[in-house]
Amino acid sequence: MKPDLASLPRRHLLAGSASALAAAGLATFARGAAAQTAAAAPKPLPPFAGWKDAASMIVHSGTTIETRRSAFGNGVITPADQLYIRNNLPAPDAAIVADRNAWEVSIAGVKNPRTLTLAELKTLGVESVAMVLQCSGNGRGFFPSKPSGTPWQVGAAGCVMWSGVPLRWVAEALGGVADGMKFITGTGGEKLPAGVDPKSVVVERSVPLAAMADALLAWEMNGAPLPLAHGGPLRLIVPGYTGVNSIKYVKQLAFTAQETDARIMSHGYRLSPPGGKGDPSQPSVQEMGVKSWINTPTAESGTLKAGLVQVLGVAFGGLNPVAKVEVSLDGGKSWSVARFVGPDLGRYAWRQFALATKLPAGSFVLASRATDSAGNVQPEQRFENAGGYNNNSWADHAVKVTVA
Ligand SMILES: Nc1nc2c(c(=O)[nH]1)N[C@H]1C(S)=C(S)[C@@H](COP(=O)(O)O)O[C@H]1N2
Numbered sequence: 001m002k003p004d005l006a007s008l009p010r011r012h013l014l015a016g017s018a019s020a021l022a023a024a025g026l027a028t029f030a031r032g033a034a035a036q037t038a039a040a041a042p043k044p045l046p047p048f049a050g051w052k053d054a055a056s057m058i059v060h061s062g063t064t065i066e067t068r069r070s071a072f073g074n075g076v077i078t079p080a081d082q083l084y085i086r087n088n089l090p091a092p093d094a095a096i097v098a099d100r101n102a103w104e105v106s107i108a109g110v111k112n113p114r115t116l117t118l119a120e121l122k123t124l125g126v127e128s129v130a131m132v133l134q135c136s137g138n139g140r141g142f143f144p145s146k147p148s149g150t151p152w153q154v155g156a157a158g159c160v161m162w163s164g165v166p167l168r169w170v171a172e173a174l175g176g177v178a179d180g181m182k183f184i185t186g187t188g189g190e191k192l193p194a195g196v197d198p199k200s201v202v203v204e205r206s207v208p209l210a211a212m213a214d215a216l217l218a219w220e221m222n223g224a225p226l227p228l229a230h231g232g233p234l235r236l237i238v239p240g241y242t243g244v245n246s247i248k249y250v251k252q253l254a255f256t257a258q259e260t261d262a263r264i265m266s267h268g269y270r271l272s273p274p275g276g277k278g279d280p281s282q283p284s285v286q287e288m289g290v291k292s293w294i295n296t297p298t299a300e301s302g303t304l305k306a307g308l309v310q311v312l313g314v315a316f317g318g319l320n321p322v323a324k325v326e327v328s329l330d331g332g333k334s335w336s337v338a339r340f341v342g343p344d345l346g347r348y349a350w351r352q353f354a355l356a357t358k359l360p361a362g363s364f365v366l367a368s369r370a371t372d373s374a375g376n377v378q379p380e381q382r383f384e385n386a387g388g389y390n391n392n393s394w395a396d397h398a399v400k401v402t403v404a
């Protein structure tokens with residue numbers, strides 16, 4: 001059946017931004033969207049991210065900006081101007097992207113350690129990988145315990161096409177990884193505040209050496225030079241791992257025998273029990289788990305018109321490709337397999353999914369549940385932890401909609 005345009009819910013016909021809706025005089029829609037913002041009056045974008053599409057973003061702070069749930073489109077790749085930003089430290093001065101090719105990264109823990117410019121890196125080769133970049137705390141906003149940290153909903157994530165040189169080619173060009181090295185340790189190029197122990201603030205993370213298989217030193221994002229806000233001129237990309245491991249403005253890349261003792265590694269991003277504090281004895285937040293969520297319709301969609309509805313969302317598996325997505329229209333009592341939409345950009349990318357259904361008048365709790373290729377199923381409940389990390393609960397990501 002070909003849908004009749006006149007019978008389609010209005011969200012298909014209008015830009016979904018609060019400002020566009022307000023301009024169109026649809027106050028009820030705009031109120032729903034405004035309720036999603038952290039504060040009553042939306043905060044402006046900070047200057048270094050002023051080029052973002054303001055209507056698509058929720059500005060939590062000058063260094064934490066998320067994509068609105070209603071702003072995710074149906075193409076696989078998240079446009080740069082809608083991608084979230086998370087900075088632990090103020091971003092470096094824009095001067096570092098004035099002469100990109102002159103950026104230097106020191107490579108250590110190889111047989112022939114040395115410093116390479118971006119121009120030199122570019123001579124070693126190029127590859128592209130589509131990867132979900134997701135903050136470890138994405139979904140923290142759904143923890144009833146209200147852990148400290150940004151209360152991200154779904155939008156501290158995006159699917160990005162990164163281009164750069166595979167890390168293994170860089171290592172090979174420098175004689176190979178030195179003996180006994182077990183980790184890849186990347187260091188961010190921010191200027192550190194004076195008068196504090198650098199280890200307490202530096203953005204420096206270690207991932208297991210196995211992550212080298214698909215890691216890149218990337219200078220392009222979605223086919224354009226990497227913006228400063230996303231780590232330009234050069235960024236370490238670690239597919240399948242949470243965002244914190246993809247070090248922006250990377251100035252040192254070291255193969256190391258131990259994990260870094262930087263605080264962001266030793267105490268930050270640890271799965272500690274509720275009420276506790278992170279310490280090195282607890283598991284580190286590293287590989288991403290299987291996860292999905294619905295982006296259309298959502299609570300922001302307002303009252304839907306009874307009839308044909310397309311339930312749309314995204315699903316990914318972390319280190320494994322996503323194999324299946326099921327959608328429930330009754331809060332998880334029964335499930336139907338959704339269809340994948342668009343091209344498969346590989347195991348680290350997300351898949352868009354769609355389930356066409358007809359909804360009668362009433363209230364519905366829509367949920368999605370993904371399964372990866374290894375058979376891991378997105379859990380109903382979040383794993384409780386003090387930091388509010390790794391929330392892949394399908395129940396937390398369910399949406400209530402009203403149909404009239
Ligand atoms: N140098 C550096 N790299 C960094 C960070 C940072 O503050 N500095 N933040 C990390 C975190 S916590 C996340 S979630 C991602 C965010 O990437 P984005 O801002 O490009 O979305 O970058 C990671 N890499």
Ligand SMILES: [Mo]
Pocket residue numbers: 086134135136137243244
């Ligand atoms: Mo993050």
